Amino acid sequence: MSLHLSAAPMSPPEFIAALRGLSHRYWGTHPFHQRMHGGELSEEELKIWAANRWYYQCVLPQKDAAIISNCPVPEIRREWLDRIVYHDGTKAGDGGIERWLRLCTAVGLDREEVLDQRHVAPGVRFAVDAYVTFARTKPWLEAVASGLTEMFAGHLMQRRVADMLANYSWIAREDLAYFTNRIDKVSGEGKGTLDIVVRHAVTREQQEKAIAALSFKTDVLWSMLDAIERAAAKE
Ligand SMILES: O=C(O)c1cc(C(=O)O)c2c(n1)C(=O)C(=O)c1cc(C(=O)O)[nH]c1-2
Incomplete structure (x- = not known):
């Protein structure tokens, strides 16, 4: 992507439109998700999907902790902390990670084979690790912007539950x-995260980098599903 470093900043509506304009790259349209939503996945393919996405769920708190560790702004750190607690819960057996495990057992996986990550495909590991590395090494604002796939996730998760x-x-x-819990959390289409990004990305360069971060994240998710699709095809 070309960066217009000296150009004037976009107005907030223009900036938001540019971010939303990446929706066509979101994994909602990936062929594997389309087959999942259409009821075409076998029991085995659903297991592969759940066991692989487990790896994503596992590292989200580390990704969010990396953002906090890079952020000098107390109110952002305070707000972001909630995400770690959301996934990890306040005690063992609680939180988003545990709810994902429940889904894994519902599709027929043993807890043990999920926890030991034996089904995690190399491409999924690479893609998810790249997301964490991004959060560790980029300025906090870019890492926050990469989470803006939330703008597109609520609608997709609602369809997923129904389908x-x-x-x-x-x-x-x-x-x-x-999913039902997460839908409540991202209701408002990621408005909280979008507000942070719009408020803090004030130069054209920061805006362009936020857009590039969101684009990178759509690639992470897309690559995960490419790898999952390939792993599932072998079953
Ligand atoms: O089911 C989905 O389609 C979906 C997508 C995404 C996303 O777009 O990154 C997230 C989630 N779910 C999710 O449940 C979740 O907790 C989450 C956290 C993040 C993030 O980048 O911090 N994305 C997502």
Whole structure:
């Protein structure tokens, strides 16, 4: 992407439109997700998906901790801390990570084979690790902007809950607590995160870098599903 470093900053509506304009790169349209939503995945393919996405769920708190460790702004750190608690919970057996494990067992995986990551495909590990490295090495604002896929996630997760209940008879609504809970959390289409990015990306360069960060993140997610699709095809 070319950076217009000396150009005037975009107005907030223009900047937001440029960020939203990346929606076509979001993993909602990936062929694997389309097959999942269409009820075309076998039991085995769903297992591969859940066990691989586990790796993403596992590292999210480390990614968020990296953002906090790079951020000198107390109110951002305070707000961001909530994400770590959301995934890790306040005690063992609590939190988003545990809700993902519940989904894993609902699709027929043993906890042990999820926890020991035996099913995690190399491409998934590379993509997810790249996301964490991005958060560790880039300025905090770019790392926050990379999380703006949240703008697109709420709608997709709502469809996912409906489509999974309709198409996979062995999955019950309670098994999808991970998603129903997360939908509430990102309601407002990531407005909190978008507000931070719009408020703090004030130069054209910062805005361009935020857009590039979101683009990078759509590539991370897309690559994860490419690797999952390939791993599932071998089953
Ligand atoms: O199910 C989905 O499609 C989906 C997508 C994304 C996303 O767009 O990154 C996240 C989630 N779920 C999610 O549950 C979640 O906790 C989450 C955290 C983040 C992030 O980048 O910090 N993305 C996502």
